[in-house]
Amino acid sequence: MVKAFPVRLPSAQVYWTVLDEELRVVAEVDEFLRHIRFGRGCAESTTEAYARALALYTSWCRSLRLDWWQGAHRLTGFMLWLRHGGTRGASRVNAIVAVVRELCKHGVACGLAPADLLGVLYELSDDRWLPDEVRGENVTPRAVARARHRLPHPERQVDRATQDEVVALVGACRSARDRFIVLALARGLRRGELVSLRRQDVHFMLDASALGCDVAQEHLHVVRRDVSPRKAFAKSRRERTLPADALLVQAWDAYWWERAACRAAQPCDFVLVNLFREPVGVPMRPGAINELLVALSRRAGLERLLHPHMLRHGFASDVLDSGGALDEAQYLLGHARPDSLRPYLHPSLPRMRAAVDRTAAYRNSPS
Secondary structure (H helix, E strand, C coil): CCEEEEEECCCCCEEEEEECCCCCECHHHHHHHHHHHHHCCCCHHHHHHHHHHHHHHHHHHHHCCCCHHHHHHHHHHHHHHHHHHCCCCHHHHHHHHHHHHHHHHHHHHCCCCCCCHHHHHEEEEECCCCCHHHHCCCCCCCEEEEECCCCCCCCCCCCCCCHHHHHHHHHHCCCHHHHHHHHHHCCCCCHHHHHCCEHHHEECCCECHHHCCCCECCEEEECCCCCCHHHCCCCCCCCEEEECCHHHHHHHHHHHHHHHCCHHHCCCCECCECCCCCCCCCECCHHHHHHHHHHHHHHCCCCCCCCHHHHHHHHHHHHHHCCCCHHHHHHHHCCCCHHHHHHHCCCCHHHHHHHHHHHHHHHHCCC
């Protein structure tokens, strides 16, 4: 049975690879996963997800006695095997096949697979036949590649957490640490960014110049580090500074006293540590954040179970609903491009009503 397996290097960095039935490394897949981890700088969790997907693909190819690049010619059969043999949903199948396409593209670039393999994976065309109104001022034809193998499935937009739901979660917390977690997530932090915070990243004092920081007022730094235990990684490669409001600072002060009372946690440099379950004093794992929110949602009697990204969506919507600009929301959320904000746009009904009223007033105004 082909399996995904973690590899810890002497530098303490971890990436995931794929082992065959005899526990030998699948060379082509391993080279691709090392490229993803160290060439592209992706997080350990990314290589884990890729390795698990490619373990399934390698198992399927070997059951049919196909090389990995030969299997790409029969991806429809692989999709049927995933969909019905493993009872996986359409979105999950598409995600796995997307990883296979990335492997094939890397193989073509490295000369490990024939160049015509890309034509099997993508429908290649250009925009030369589009109307001038669509092409605009661009006179050079642009290539367009559309994936051939994709199962149809409805795109479900991630819903936002409301302010009432966030207040209910805070009220259901039984510790200062849990309150700090909920409020930090509701201020736009990703789950990985929160669990990867170090003590030197938190500057909750009016003057941080003594720490060598020139940023005024309370804030925290989101920093991505290559080596981190328990998959605690910040997703964004860009360091950013997030201002903190008074409520988050108060939650931090209460949590820090609670944390200081735990002797086992004192040597740990990570902000969030296990205080109430074994092993006490070690950094919290990212999955524990999800488990906490599920427990708090049930304890608060909410009609649905919240997860960390719903609080992040709620923060993005609050920034825009309160009159914030797109570039402000982009920076606070840690996105490299403004178009990455599209999934986070959840305009409230009052804001949409105000937009309609403004439009009506403009139409009725004298020219």
